[in-house]
Amino acid sequence: MKTNLVVGCGLSGITMAHRLADELNEEVVIIDTKSHIGGTCYDYKDENGITVHKYGPHIFRTNSTEIWDFLSQFTEWYPFMHHVLGVIDGIEVPIPFNINSMHKVFPKQLAEKLETKLIQQFGYNKKVPILELRKTDDEDLQFLAEYIYQKVFLGYTIKQWNFTPEQLDPSVTGSVPVYISRDDRYFQEKYQGIPLNGYTKMFENMLKHPNIKVRLNTAYTDVKDIKSYNRIFYTGAIEEFFNYKYGKLPYRSLDIRIKTFNTEKFQNAPVVNYPENYDFTRIAEYKYFLNEKSDKTVLSFEYPQDYELGKNDRIYPILNPQNQAIYNRYLQEAEHMPNVFFLGRLGAYRYYDMNRTIAAVFELFNKIKGKVNG
Numbered sequence: 001m002k003t004n005l006v007v008g009c010g011l012s013g014i015t016m017a018h019r020l021a022d023e024l025n026e027e028v029v030i031i032d033t034k035s036h037i038g039g040t041c042y043d044y045k046d047e048n049g050i051t052v053h054k055y056g057p058h059i060f061r062t063n064s065t066e067i068w069d070f071l072s073q074f075t076e077w078y079p080f081m082h083h084v085l086g087v088i089d090g091i092e093v094p095i096p097f098n099i100n101s102m103h104k105v106f107p108k109q110l111a112e113k114l115e116t117k118l119i120q121q122f123g124y125n126k127k128v129p130i131l132e133l134r135k136t137d138d139e140d141l142q143f144l145a146e147y148i149y150q151k152v153f154l155g156y157t158i159k160q161w162n163f164t165p166e167q168l169d170p171s172v173t174g175s176v177p178v179y180i181s182r183d184d185r186y187f188q189e190k191y192q193g194i195p196l197n198g199y200t201k202m203f204e205n206m207l208k209h210p211n212i213k214v215r216l217n218t219a220y221t222d223v224k225d226i227k228s229y230n231r232i233f234y235t236g237a238i239e240e241f242f243n244y245k246y247g248k249l250p251y252r253s254l255d256i257r258i259k260t261f262n263t264e265k266f267q268n269a270p271v272v273n274y275p276e277n278y279d280f281t282r283i284a285e286y287k288y289f290l291n292e293k294s295d296k297t298v299l300s301f302e303y304p305q306d307y308e309l310g311k312n313d314r315i316y317p318i319l320n321p322q323n324q325a326i327y328n329r330y331l332q333e334a335e336h337m338p339n340v341f342f343l344g345r346l347g348a349y350r351y352y353d354m355n356r357t358i359a360a361v362f363e364l365f366n367k368i369k370g371k372v373n374g
């Protein structure tokens with residue numbers, strides 16, 4: 001029987017481990033340096049009965065029935081649709097910035113004029129990345145674009161990345177486009193939800209398989225019998241695997257401060273963004289996600305910071321052409337090792353959300369399955 005070593009027990013590693021074990025009936029050893037499974041999706045129920053996402057809020061969404069059905073084997077869902085408010089000049093407005101947001105911050109006549117122009121130029125129910133909207137020739141829409149750029153994106157993006165929106169790959173701010181709509185939801189995907197008993201429980205169910213062995217508190221360098229594995233799936237940082245041969249790849253990290261407040265409700269939405277004020281980017285209030293009741297409330301404050309080896313975790317790859325070029329050199333090196341695969345946010349150096357993480361694992365798994373069966 002073939003044996004696989006999966007390095008990293010986060011969403012990509014666990015998904016791959018399950019499919020190898022279950023569909024190919026192969027043995028899998030999955031390791032992680034941390035003392036818990038789930039990677040940055042890890043959650044736990046605290047003493048007040050509130051499920052806390054230790055590494056910041058995670059809301060699952062996908063348009064793929066295949067992915068939704070796959071995860072639904074391991075969890076029931078709380079049918080949750082995410083809402084985010086952003087505080088602009090002290091006023092709470094829906095994020096992504098939409099027509100309702102416009103009516104909250106501008107006088108009626110101005111908002112109506114801008115609304116008409118936006119719909120004429122782009123159409124209703126259209127999503128326009130801020131960097132696209134800024135290219136408009138219309139003077140009024142230029143004013144609007146500049147307003148949104150300054151009030152919603154610039155401060156937040158500098159806090160989050162220490163770069164301006166133009167210095168990053170356009171997909172970064174493009175994932176929260178201006179939305180010409182009255183739909184206040186953060187996401188529009190067909191399937192959206194939170195695992196009813198938490199992400200960690202869902203992952204435990206995925207790993208509960210006779211062919212899978214989980215070893216926590218274990219680094220790749222602790223594995224003595226590497227050569228005995230037929231395949232290695234590496235979800236850690238690719239540059240670490242290659243001993244930084246072509247240099248470091250930069251990441252942003254987060255200092256997530258979790259606080260319990262002695263009040264039933266703190267804010268008006270599960271997540272509130274602060275583009276202009278404070279040093280944190282956003283506050284999440286966890287009782288919203290599974291509608292949990294308590295006379296206390298648990299919040300997380302996210303303070304972005306640079307990733308530093310040994311100090312914090314790699315959380316966000318910093319997407320720009322220079323970093324992509326370094327990554328590509330590592331990837332070329334990887335091509336000489338047909339039985340080692342790099343996946344996940346760190347292995348692929350991609351700013352994946354959960355849906356895209358799983359889609360990429362499925363794609364790789366299907367290739368492997370094709371080879372095994374063909």
Ligand code: UDP
Nearest residue numbers: 086095152153156157160172173175176273
């Ligand atoms: N963004 C912003 N202001 C906001 C929300 C998002 O400038 O109020 C930009 C920012 O650059 C951020 C990116 O859009 O990093 C992606 O936001 P998202 O909420 O998807 O980030 P994540 O949840 O992955 O941290």
